[in-house]
Amino acid sequence: MSLSEFELIDRFFKSRFLENLHPAVSLGIGDDAAVLTGTAGQSLCVCTDVLVSGVHFPADGDPAEIGQRALRVNLSDLAAMGARPVCFTLGLTLAFADEEWLSRFSSGLFSAAQQFGCSLVGGDTSRGPLSISITAIGEVPSGKPVTRSGAKLGDVLYVTDCLGGGQIALRHLGFSAAEPIAKKAAPAEALQREGHRGLTRGEEEYLLTRFFRPEPRIAFAERTRNLMSSAIDVSDGLHADASHLASASGVGLRINLDKLPFAQQVQSLTSEEERVTAALYGGDDYELCFTAATTHKEQIEAAASALGLRVTAIGEVQQGKGVGLFYEGVAAPAQHRRSFDHFFTVETV
């Protein structure tokens, strides 16, 4: 990059790093590395997500929304550990230093950073195909991170809010289900201006928000960290992520498909089989899937209620291994379960 491009990076990123500076950050952007001096009694959680243009977001999507999504999907991983965001680093490759793109991208990124109280502390920019790599760092009381491995026999299996929205958004917003997103993507702004065939304005706004601004469940996870026995965020689809939980905990999980929570907008756009399939195999929902002892049921519901958040008991921890799917008390037939695998062909990595 030319010097002027470095200057653009300084202007759009470096100049704003002092905002929301967490006390654990003792040195931020501007040296060879950021320095974190952790708070006593706290551990740090570290996670990295990569978002590639045309794979994880439409190449011509609104840069501010891409910035929102890039940070939020990382913070969702911190929420799944019960951690509170501290800071993040950004590895950004873009074809050229497009001032308009950088201005909008950084505005979305910093807006999300401000909302969740974390600051950009370093990173690297490079010329190359558009791709965003974020490493997010959060803190959690030492010994208290919520792992995937603590689920116990008899625990209840919960999810936050609603499922399937990420996948239904992909399908209805002009992002093809069968091709990489970029191929048929329309910019979010254009969608909002022109409306999208078959969607009401409310459905459109809901799906755009679900896709570009998934909600990391940080506040809920902080309140219920000590009540959860295990947690994961639903990024690859409920079936795959629940399977990870089951495997890490050495238990089986039963999921009652008739109990899965769906938003009204998703219900009006899909048949029941479509939305159950979207929830199980679609991914991109970024809700928490967690287990807790039955004795914690009231406290969990109270914590959710205080935040205006829906939580739903969708199943339980059982003996055995893997994920068993049931519908109104009956095991879903094998060919039905298998059919889910092929309904959508988007690869969400």
Add this chain to the structure above:
Amino acid sequence: MSLSEFELIDRFFKSRFLENLHPAVSLGIGDDAAVLTGTAGQSLCVCTDVLVSGVHFPADGDPAEIGQRALRVNLSDLAAMGARPVCFTLGLTLAFADEEWLSRFSSGLFSAAQQFGCSLVGGDTSRGPLSISITAIGEVPSGKPVTRSGAKLGDVLYVTDCLGGGQIALRHLGFSAAEPIAKKAAPAEALQREGHRGLTRGEEEYLLTRFFRPEPRIAFAERTRNLMSSAIDVSDGLHADASHLASASGVGLRINLDKLPFAQQVQSLTSEEERVTAALYGGDDYELCFTAATTHKEQIEAAASALGLRVTAIGEVQQGKGVGLFYEGVAAPAQHRRSFDHFFTVETV
């Protein structure tokens, strides 16, 4: 990615994370985030570098060497803070799950990780143009990181080992100076097998090593952390990086061009003007550029000597700002200094 591609990632990366596990890492690969419980009295340093195929390494380079380079350039940033590596995360995008490529890449990456005592604790893989984003985390005694901002009037300016090798490697190994690396790149293996026109075997090996295996000066930085007043690693060229030091410290720096250290292999391949230009504006050397009080001169030389490392006093901290270039005591003329800017046109970001 398909499941089998996930399995490949598990096989090449996840299975090896327990190697070299630093005691500060309490949970590594396999959950939503890694958990670090820092050592008492230590701060953590965090830095991110992105390496894009065709920009930072030849697209068809030896994957093992690309893995080496990817980690080493990050650890060089930790060295410049006086930090000891703890762990790192990897954001990897590649066009498809090429088993041979992944096997060689991970073997180079883990070899470097083992040498420097840090382990892979998390990350993300995605389909996309080949690019590697590494976030490295190190630890340094709290309050003791070596920043860019501590240079004081009268301090001596040093560099470790030799300069210019990174840029001369680019020029002589079939990596074009005027075009992105990928355009004319030859795989390192092929170069070693066939030899390269005009290079002796020794020169070729030296340049390949300088390019693919830059040496993070971790051990030296740990020994001299308390002696350095400021430090930076030379990644963008000595002129740019010394300017960062000068600016952050609010001082001027004088560099004596006739004192710059060069390897015998670089000397035999270049005119003096070429190698001085390569050192000043070429970058990719990953040596430490640091300042220290004159009273620490003997201790610094002893620490280097104990490690078999060359350190060279190349100038001093002076009043004013920016970097002044001198040759045998005379200020380099303005048009000469400017000409350096245009000699090489590779953009190294």
